[in-house]
Amino acid sequence: MQTLEDKLKSVKDSGTDYYGKRLYSELEFAIELSKAKSGKYDDLIDKAMDYSVAEVSKTGSISEEICSHAENMLFQVAKEAKRYRVICAAHAHIDMNWMWRWDETAAVALDTFRTMLNLMDEYPDFKFSQSQASVYRIMEDYDPDMLSEVKKRIDEGKWEVTASTWVECDKNMPNGESLSRQLLYTKKYLSKLLGIDPNSLKIDFEPDTFGHSVNIPEILSDGGVKYYYHCRGYEGYNIYRWTAPSGKSVIAYHEPYGYNSDINPSMFLFVPEFCRNYNINTALKVYGVGDHGGGPTRRDIERIIDMNKWPVFPRIEFGTFHEYFNYLDNSGADFPEVKGELNFVFTGCYTTQSRIKAGNRITEAVLNEAEAFSALSSLYTGFKYRNGSFSKAWEDVLFNQFHDIIPGSGIIDTREYAMGNYQRALAIANSEKSKALRNIANLIDTREYADPDIDIKETTSEGAGVGFGVSDFKISQCDRGKGTKRVFTVFNPADIDREENVEITVWDWQGNIESIIFMDSYGNIVPHMLLKNGFDYYWGHSYIKILLEVKVPSYGYSTYVMDGGGREIEVPRSEYPRVEKEDNFILENSRVKIVFDKNNASIRSFIDKKSGEEMIDAAKPSGIFRLIEEDTDKQMTAWIVGRYMNITNLNRDVRIKNISYPSGNLRQGIHYEIPFRNSYLKVDAYLDDNSTALKYDVECRWLEVGENGVCIPQLNFIMPVNYKVASYVYDVPFGTIERQPMDMDVPAGNFALAKRSERGKKAVMLVTNNKYGFRGFENSIAVTLIRSSYDPDPYPELGVHKFSFEIQLADGTSRRALIDSSYCFNHPMSTLPVGVHGGKLKKINGFVSLEEGNVAVSAIKVPEGEPSSESDVKNRLIMRIYETEGKNGNAVFKFYSEPKRAYFMDINENIIETDSTIEIMGEKVKFDIKPYSIANICIEF
Template structure:
């Protein structure tokens, strides 16, 4: 039998009848707070509180209200616990939550920011004890750009200590989808900017303030540690074992103090906010609790009522001490009990499952931005170190700032309106222009050093050459390649293929030949040693483009790590038979009768069998082991149209609903082309299938020597969700032939292992089904998707969603996307990360005229020779000095300490550890031997080095 606490009943009766007056609200709040104190002190004050409550209730019943006299007398009855009540402190930390481009466009974001800050400055003038705090460097950049006079006022308040700058990041970014390098740049560019703007030191910015971020990946503490961040404030996020104050530890062992908001960050000053103070303090060993207040999303912040209430409630005798303060003040108190805090080591997810797939174009823009900036910095750094080319730091910073802004937690997750999307995609075009122009210039500068003089044809008549100007800009929009330039001339063409990866690559790459005037029947390719190189035509002959003519081929290339190879096109009489369409393109009409209904793609490593009617992948076999990886009994790997239950509580961009209907896309399928046979460099099948109001065009291909089956997809999407009906979804699913106990996903600076979950979970680009009893498993990798699902021995990825709110038409129109299925060593994280990098970063090439130079036709400029590390970035430091140097950031992939060994192919004169802010950090020895450096990297850690070279 449950016993009813008579104190609770009296308080409930008082609250339901006597809170209409100020004095009623006051004494009832004091009684409730006193009762909370008594509970944590083993009910020490129960009798005292019961007497005061009975007195107030009786007079309330007698007079119908609670007067000042009644309240004050009751307070005197409680005076015995007044000191205990006041011994608890509530530090009131103000903020104004400013969502960047959430339910509004950029112009409104600017207006909300400026108007909010103006209000805060006015309140600071009026209330001398009031303090205000604000994060997000982007908000201060708005002020600097649009109201520099206001900025001067803010600076004065900052130097007074009454305006706390919390801007350790550029924006309150999503922390599940951005890669590790993006996370580092949030801190690098925000801290550098803020310290310069307000004359602060990096040590003044030790708090990462993320009240509304939708989840927090496992390596966030590792990144924060290297950025000089000691404290983490957040509100949304599960799996912290119920703790509100704890040490959040990364897999490496690095930790930060995390404060999980006990109430809600977007709130007001009210009496009820203190009721959890005694319990919170009892559980943490502190005497102070922080109250975060200030209404927001669209700005606004604390109001006059908030300030007046705080001042008034601080005068209540049976209430905690209320003080205006800053977040830094609170965490300074927490620091005293750091060693007593519980330790949590896990990711803090998952909040909004729809945010990993809503607004597909924004997500693709983020992936491409990260990819291009990585490559541009790699090649620009190499170009600077090897050729003294200019390194455009400001261009990179500008492009990164735009990328970081678009990672705001309502932009990248797709939980904004159409104006949100339009602005993000507009800035994306600027990012691509900045990154691509720098990447192109760097690669061409490197190519200019290569000696190809042996291919100069002295007596060739070039007066009829018209390849100049051909294809300018081709490939930039859809393939995100560097634009065509130079293109060579005459019948001998020189192609340099560049690799940004830290390992050697042997694969097919696409080459475009412009305005070649030789006999196509005699076309031949050679490597730097004069060996014939295999190739395959993509086009059925030369195609026309704005008065020029091009021919695309697949070339089988081998390129060293972070280096280049050279390939020569020449006319070689008798090289091949006459080119005909039938030789390279088999349409349904000319498939040999015995192969009419057989669609098998096979090479020396795998066999992939497609169902002849649905073209579902019904078998994927490893030839070496004979192992099967796809379950044909569950219809094989296929595309599915899903009807989700519409979310009945707000915008369904945030949540993926229950699957109420699943429809495989197999009806009305039309085969457009086939190119089959083991003699091919690339085998492929292309088909089109209509569904509902949309259509899907898919090319499935397999390259020679590869275990990866590629899917190139184009979807013309016209499906719209409705609140009273369903949310449409396009999904790709792979049923596995083996049982899975767990699934592995890539995350920022590493990987994470998760149990099967029947919901979408975030990954940077891939997922792997981990088998129970074998080393190899199946990997599902994408070029632009983030929402994966590993459950019931299957892998799936959400490709498109027709969410109806906040944006009613988020993804209307044509989408291009790539994904692949690969048989992998699933316990080797380094190889999985390398595979993903290669997939996201196709080889680059330039076509140039033959020239004299000093470099060989093939060489590496940097490589990882040993150690379980992956390279996150190669860039030049933010501060320029005369000594040639570069910054290299790596991270350990296997969870074991390792010794990394890099060959930089240039004599190293010095190397030292730095942090994310590029300041000296750490004293572990770095071994230098000529062009080789070796250094230890702890398990699951980031390592940042600055390497100096001889002039």
């Protein structure tokens, strides 16, 4: 006896003519519909099948008459079929610079949009959806006439804007502030450009993004985005409510089939079962040629029009993503809830093209500091805050966060364009930061440090050092002082007071190096240390570098004066050896003792002196660099980390060049070098006084190349620990996440902590300055430093790389403390050589301080559009903060002057009403904040 499937095959074999395909497709759909209805229509379908098979056996094909008769036999099924509806949403997935240059991206976008507009002229019911503010910027810049046509179609409801982010961005590596700016600048830009309501941009359209961090629903909700469309990173429900740890949620649609497709009848077979599973009657079908743009074709449109007329088929309509999500939101269906991150996919993308990733981390950091100090300088010194400049810088950074750029899955042209974007953004950020700091410093009263004996005609230091330090992403160390008394202002961009060592650059010093002293603003002698004996030279000037122990309040500055009239100090110098001593490579201060192996510079011991506990596993090589050969069998080497085939301990061929124990022990260090294969490592490992952090500054000349069938070379650093790791804590956008040990790379913003089950004991934490791929497994922490994938870019990493990281002992019970520590490592304090002048500001000052609360500050800025002549309110700051511990509580911030008013905003800087309270208490602002949530506070002065 033939089954329905057997009979269906006979109909399919009847030919490829129109009515044969139509009837076959309708019968296919009828079978799926009947399955969803527990076989309710099987008998009707069977009879229609028998008739069709019999007619085919007579005529050899399906005629219009045969098709129509069979459809009539399925009249009851047809009625049921038309209860289902499919919204067909047309779009063109346009990858930003994936396998091509920027000029080709622009051409792809404009060509695609012209096709869509032409099709709209011919098909009045056709609708098209397009995401990404970046493509509208292309239209504005390169074809503004087309833009007016698009605006007309938007007004008609034919062109849907699905952009709530600047690009379809990565959701793991950009920090929380970047993800907020994706929303802020997109809504601001598109609402003005297209004349649309910013609140209408409710969809985060991320079809190809490689994983989704845990706090995305919180960020989206705070930015007025209700819906999330994605394809990767999750294998569960297709429609669900994705909930953040804060409790905020979005309705998420996990694409079941793919976002780049044409229209064909088979794509509608899923509808009955899909609708039954989610208790709805409407499904979504996304169509259009994509990646390199293109969009829907004429054939797609004609098929939708035609298939909508088929009796035994669902209603098929041209529609939009907003239409579908609005339907889901109002359907009354109870969608399942999903909590947690939606990861992992394409783990190689946490490391590949490491220069792009370094550019992202560094530019985010400089913009953070530039905005904060520009805002504070604007408030307290009258400095002009340049919102327009910051917007331009952010646009470049946000563009580079596209899901094929920052992940490194592009080609050399991709990288070169991205690095140019970073340079433009850094030029703005560094210039604005430097001006803001200089403006503050110029208002500090330093007249008491004047040198009355100086002969100014013979000075050369003023103006020395132009641009010095910028190559290391610092502000320029151009000197403004002269004589033997020099004044320096040290700025702290963190929300905590800091006491640590900073590097000071002194230009064209004419005094006695051995008699230098430093004093703080109270006249106290401050410890310092020469980092090198003698002078270095830079473009016609000489300089010395000095390490200085400083104390600087949060979001503030401290003033230090250098004088040449002090007692002589011991200067490091080379001496002819009189006795030979045993090699003993130990770095030790009051808090930790670290012993290096004298043969290979691995770490043999790392002791917490307070508890006496040994922190590393002496049975395993610790603190070592490894050359790993990854298997290439999985291909897609930019995207996928291969199986580890061979692991070589690079510390076996170490050349230890120097170990430094200077007087005062402000910093002790060891320098070693490792030649391997075609490459070379230069490593400076050092320990500062009163710190538990062993810091590494590394320069690597990397000339390793991946090859298909051979291996993917990877440079890696690993630190085993001497305790049972219960789990690993990583930082993610606007918070942290705890993950179980996994033998695979996972993403983190800055750090990984090997958490232990015992409370109150120190744990080992690894913090990086520009790396994102970590592996916590078998009681160790590893970080992937460089990996030479070979496709699509065959040579993504050749060249000289510089990076830093630190191993520190941390209290794993406070997530805020981990975030603060990581922030300080990635945001070293800025030093500024200044002149002698009068001013209204004190020599030491903090503009903002956190007095109470488990919160971290993400940004301090001036509201968009300010200052301007149209603004009714001057002297406003926005602070974006987030709760770190998962507890209800209050946050209290103290300001340099008394606020007049404070209120809550959303990410888009709209004033909002909440059930949280906020009050002003003199110089303080107090408000309550919910667990794991974001708060945007606007303060008026």
